[in-house]
Amino acid sequence: MEKTKPYGTVLLRAAKIMDYLSDNPNQALQKIAQNTEMTTSTTLKILDTLLLIGFVSRDKNKNYRLGSKLIRYANQGVDQLDLVELTLPYLEKLQKLIDETIHLGVLADNEILYVNKLEAKHQTIRMSSRIGITRPLYSSAMGKAVLAELEEEEYLNYLKTTPLVPYTEHTITNSLKLASELQKVRETGIAFDDEEMEKDIFCIGASLKKDGKIIGAFSVSMPKYRLTEEFKKQIIKAVVETKNEIMQVVAR
Numbered sequence: 001m002e003k004t005k006p007y008g009t010v011l012l013r014a015a016k017i018m019d020y021l022s023d024n025p026n027q028a029l030q031k032i033a034q035n036t037e038m039t040t041s042t043t044l045k046i047l048d049t050l051l052l053i054g055f056v057s058r059d060k061n062k063n064y065r066l067g068s069k070l071i072r073y074a075n076q077g078v079d080q081l082d083l084v085e086l087t088l089p090y091l092e093k094l095q096k097l098i099d100e101t102i103h104l105g106v107l108a109d110n111e112i113l114y115v116n117k118l119e120a121k122h123q124t125i126r127m128s129s130r131i132g133i134t135r136p137l138y139s140s141a142m143g144k145a146v147l148a149e150l151e152e153e154e155y156l157n158y159l160k161t162t163p164l165v166p167y168t169e170h171t172i173t174n175s176l177k178l179a180s181e182l183q184k185v186r187e188t189g190i191a192f193d194d195e196e197m198e199k200d201i202f203c204i205g206a207s208l209k210k211d212g213k214i215i216g217a218f219s220v221s222m223p224k225y226r227l228t229e230e231f232k233k234q235i236i237k238a239v240v241e242t243k244n245e246i247m248q249v250v251a252r
Contacts, residue, residue, distance in 0.1 A: 014046050025065040059161050083216050084116050087246055091118055094242045098235055100222040101127040105142045112142045127221050138164055139171050141205030142217035144191035148182045149207050149214050170195040190236055202227050204235050206243045210250045
């Protein structure tokens, strides 16, 4: 029987690079070329294409890792679907109580990937977010909730590979200030995004864990003008209760 020949050897080489980065993130060009047995020139050309389509990303030190777009495809698996289905009744209950936009996200390549969104039913202003987009960890409520759960080594590595660039004038770009805020998140279990990602938008988020591992996060988002101190307390109470209900189900 004739053996089927693969079509497109460059795809096989690209797959070899992605396989290597899957096990060895944050690698320099020369290291990737050496370990995939390709010339530096060929490796660079393939990496440039993978960068263009979002399958790999490159940090300020010119080290490469798998990109969020590739992980986004991978996250269409059973675990993510289970999380969306499992949390839906509890997030719907939260949305009816609060009547603001609810997001569910998962950790993907040091970002929060939105996997579900429940729109506010009786509000005229809608959030611009959508399922499939990503947000940085340091400037989003869900992201901070996740960052607060990381081990110290994981967190320090995150800071090394992620520049804290401002999205608004309120974005926290000082690592000491971020560390102080994350400590508050650890104490309360609640994270805030006070116009740090988008101007005039306030978010309140919490993480979700199973067997000690982060499985996702959820948040309530709204225009800041609707946020009174009393409403804020109401949302925090509802988010904590929702988290506890979800965690009880996850633990079964």
